Amino acid sequence: MNVLKVLLVQLLRLLVWLWCRKRTKQQSGTMNLIGVAHDAFNSRDYGLATELYKKCVSELDGVADAAATRLDLQFGYADSMANSGRLRDAVAVYARIYKRGCVPDRLRHLATALIGALHADGPPPAPFDPLACVACGSVPRQPVSWNCGHCVCLKCDQKHSRDAHCPRCGKSKGRSRREVNVLINTLVQKFWPKHLEAAALRDEGNSLFKGGCLKEALEKYNASDKLVKDYPLTLANRSHVLLSLNRAQVALADAETVIKIWPHWPKGYFRKSLALSSLGRHDDSLIALACCIALERNPHPLRHDMCLALHHVLLPTLRAKSANFWIKRRKRASSDCEDSGDEDLHQHQQRARARQITVQGLMDRMLKAAEQLQKNTKSDKRSIDFLSKETTSPAEVVDFECVLCSRTLWRPVTTHCGHTYCWTCLDRCIDYNHPCPLCMSPLTEGVAGSERSVLDFVEKALSLLLPEEHRQRQQQEQEQSAEPQRRIPVFVCTTGFPGTPCPLFIYEPRYRLMIRRAIQNESRQFGMAAYLETEGRYADFGTLLEIRDALSFNTGCSIVTCVGISRFKVLSRGEKDGYNLAQVELLKDEPIPDERLEVVTALHNEVRTRAHTWLSFLSEKCRSEIEQTFGCMPEIEDDWFALPDGPQWTWWLMAILPLGSKLKVGILGTTSLEKRLRAINKTLEHLTSRNII
Template identity: 35%
Template sequence: MSCLSKDKRVWISRDNSERFVGSSRTTHNAKRKLQTIDSKIQDLLSRSHDSSSSSDKDTPPRDSGIESSSSMDTGPPNNFMKLRLEKADCLCQLGRLKEAISLYTHCSNSNGDFTPERLKHFIEALSRSATLRENGSVSFASNGYMADPWSCSTCCGVLSDPISLPCGHCYCRKCLERDLGESLRCRKCGQNANHKHLSSLRINVLVNRLVHKYWDNDLKALALRNQGNQLFQESRHEEALKVYSEALALGTNDHILYGNRSHLYFKSGEYLNALEDADAAIQLKPEWAKGHYRRAVALQKLNRQEQAFEAFYKCLILEEGKSKPVRNELTKVLFELMARYKEHEEHACPDQENSGADQASHGKRQRYLRRVSTSEPSQLHNLGAKTDFDLEAPTDESRPLTFQSSTNASNTSLAPDHPLYRLLDDTIGSATPLRALTCKKRQDDRPIAEEAVDVNDYECSLCFRLLYEPVTTPCGHTFCRMCLDRSLDHNSCCPMCKGNLDQYLAERRESLDEFVDESIRRLLPEEHKEREILHDKEMEELAGAGNGTQQEVPVFVCTMTFPSIPCPLHVFEPRYRLMIRRCMETGTREFGMCCRIDDTEPFAQYGTLLEIRDIQYFPDGRAVVDTVGGRRFKVISRDVRDGYHTANVEFIKDDKVLPEYVPELKSLHQEVLTTALSWFNNMAREIRDGIVSHYGQIPDPEVDYWNLPNGPSWLWWILVTLPVPPQMQLQIVSMTTLGKRLEAVQKIIRYLTRSH
């Protein structure tokens, strides 16, 4: 047993009685109501039996040809029939649909006033059974079918005038304009675009060129299909049929094209041809609801009602039970089948006494069928109202519904092999493979001729190498992500068309162009592997792989920094924007910070490694980088890469303190700490508050500070607040003896105290 939630539907295994119910409260109420109705029925039966017994004693029997059960039904006929119909409705709520259809059939046979509206609850229960997911969950209908990256994410057809959304998924421009509107919510991933107007997006230049190269026949067929649609709307059916057939002759596998021609055949009264094309559409795309609808209406006209019922039910599954027109069609077909089975039984067992009621029932049935006839059903046009609309199916996380017979035999039960039972079983059974099919990850790949693939089609116009991690700008041009980022460090315009990319830069996009990326991986696997290896080698070099205590690191030349002390940076120069981005891409999240001391060297011989904690970007590409000091290092050699400095460094740390010197060191430490705190507390309040707001409170001494590689944190905190030149601070950073560093800081504080 699988329970979706306490107040949601409950799905129970095939062998149990209840298959589908509503909320727990609704189920409880339905059961109580069912018990009440059963009691009332038994009471009516008892009173009818008593009345019948009394009548048998007082009056002679009449040869009416009416069975005793019929006399029961006509005892208080309105009340008895009403109770049975209410019981059938309750059984529908509980998912006991075979018992319900038995009662509906009995009432239909016994009452000439039985109308198709009486089947409303049964069809609603059937609709609920067609829903493949619980309310509120993401389904294929809302999330879009997992289309092949080479196809439109809406229509699953060939991409015509392809547009790439910021999430990287491609659509036909027509599909975007028709189905997504200005909200630009991707059907495939659900991501919202920030563009206010569709006109801000341009056709993807590279994808458009590749589509015309790979699938030119499909594009020609699409153009013919659109032409045929226009002719059909102008009621020029013969010309439209010719155009549709010409498009199919191109060898395209367009399910919508077959669906449109099926509809044209249907309108022309060629129902066998309509059925054949509907079957072809379903063969190409079994999860397309409209294809099953086209099949169903053709079967209706061919008077194959059982198959039509099955096709409408499949359509209902793929629409998650939400289509009212399809529910109406199911009602119509079921009502007609009940009438057909009744007439068959009457031919086998004629009953002249009921002919009047049958004629009245037949008249109402025919009036209803004429009212909901689908020869020109405007309401059914809502089923995929737009010519090329594609309905998709959600994933089924539950087992399919099956119907079971009542374990309680009664005089209202149909025979076990009754056609209605077989119809329901066959319908649900045929839908089971469809449910499994809707769990497919995505449709088959669109075929590409091997000779059409050329590696030069996928060359980045900035680095002239195979595109790696391709991204597409709003203006429709595609580049390697890293290449475009480097270009935008210097200029916020497209390198190809010089279009403004301020919005693109502000969004900090990370999504790849799915079409281009998947094309390279599938069509050029060896070339992609080589490009990936080259990229990984470059990342390793940028990460500064070293040997032993030495390592190559990027260097930010700016100011003095110290271990464990925060250092916020405003990064705006293109070279340092590139450097910071590479630190993040390689995963090191570290870079060296050195100050400039004199003109003899580009930066000092000692510095501190800064660890990136957070980055906040401005819309124009500038960034505020939150860092904190880490390891100290000594510069061994210097270099330059892509405009910023690098250095081969050796990391330094404090010498180990021998146990016999620890007491003396602790005494010196306490003395310097007391002096430093006294000096700091004697500062002007405004200065002291400014230091605390920028660097935080002075840290407490660590328990075993003499064993730490950089000594106690509070010493660096004091050092950064001391008003001394960088040369003196640099000298203290280079010291590897904690005692000497304490003495140096103590001398500075004493000097500052005396001078004030």
């Protein structure tokens, strides 16, 4: 009997040992799997991490001493789903964790994923007030102009000095040193003096708020609101200070007014979110914050606020508090009813919880609200003409007059010294190296055409405040620039040839203007003809050039890369703003008769062979310079005899042959390919026989 007991005890010990060994191996395998899951998460393979964390959680279920590890795995599981885009499933897991009373700071991955989902397509282009500061949305105070054409308050410019690009258009802001724009500053002081005073009071309120003087700050905001009623910037700041004074309901009212006036401004939704959270309405607070993120250009600084909002929504005790708000509100609304006092608070709580949306449903509501807001913003083509409708003085034409041309400003631009002129008027000043007419500062700094844009504020103010005068000025410019199609500007320099590159350095003021106008023209073309000293004028034949590239300098000079397009004959001559105009007839070769085609072909081959022979005698340095300037000798086209200007290689050769200007013009004006080939052949014979290289 004793032996049997001993055997049973030993058998029991063996079974316990085998079970422990199996459990140890199982836990060891699970720990290895956990390590693989962590590695997958860190390498951003969130799909694999989700599956591994899920398996680890299921294997550790029921293990009493693995509660902490299991909690960490559940968060890893939820974080992986959030990062892989499975937001609804992730929120359900987070909610289960929070029901157990676990409230660690582990919501950053969910917050980041939600922000990414809300901001997937970027913020839609929202309507804006064209006359407001692009940084703060207020009337521009001490306005300065950026190179992109937008203007900001001087303080906003200093505040955003580290930002290289405009927040509205994304273009470069340009130079760091700026002067106050004199014209815009004068217009603002004339049209919006109350707004300037209200903005000053708002600034005082901001300073008092930063110093902790909340009641005094509120007084300043109230005074600002009396001057300019319901201005969104004032209301948003007042909502902030009211919330700090524990007056959340009034703060919410101000935030909702802001949203009503500017429905596409993210700050209004942010103020609303904070007020709702303070009132215990955490579900609505989360939705308002989501709307803010959907409209915000840079939503990532809001991640901490999103974490807090999610924490309030997920924590069971806070969600119950959010439900109680609606219960109490309903009780107050029904206090006049005879049977309202008979209902028990517990029954109200039960009904409220029954009606309460699940956390997953709340996520759906949040994403849907943000998506709808983005759609409304994209489809809203209105501009916020808040300032243009509240001018205190009528606009006059003299307010927008250019001091150089004494006409209404056209395509207004500003100088680094802060003065405003028509674009073309400023160009003419630069052409002649004149200083600024108003302050005599040099105009060579930062005023090149590539470094400036039309002043958006002045252009919009003109079109909104003086629409008829703006339309008339536009019509004047269109009529002035409407030249007959065959009248082309002529650059008197040398002889160009069809298809041949022609680099030019433009330095004379009249030709600077001519090149600018040619570039602005869709065709980007102008004529070039040689000056004939014997005749005292430019030649009767020239080449139409097309501008391929232009490099402008601050001095107004430019290097222009052109190529010949076709030949022309001058029919009549004229002049405009100092440079020549000509009515021309485009030339093309006469068709080669069938009976002469064989003769012309033989001549063509002979001349090309002779050209190669002459080129072979040139030094290597000379050939290298020719290729750098004009490229290599073109190949023969299949239909060279039918081209309007004949074979391209003949013009390439004409460009490098040492011929007199008059002879080049004569060959250029020849419309017979056979005659042109004979002239070139004779020239090559002469050069070869006299060893002219």
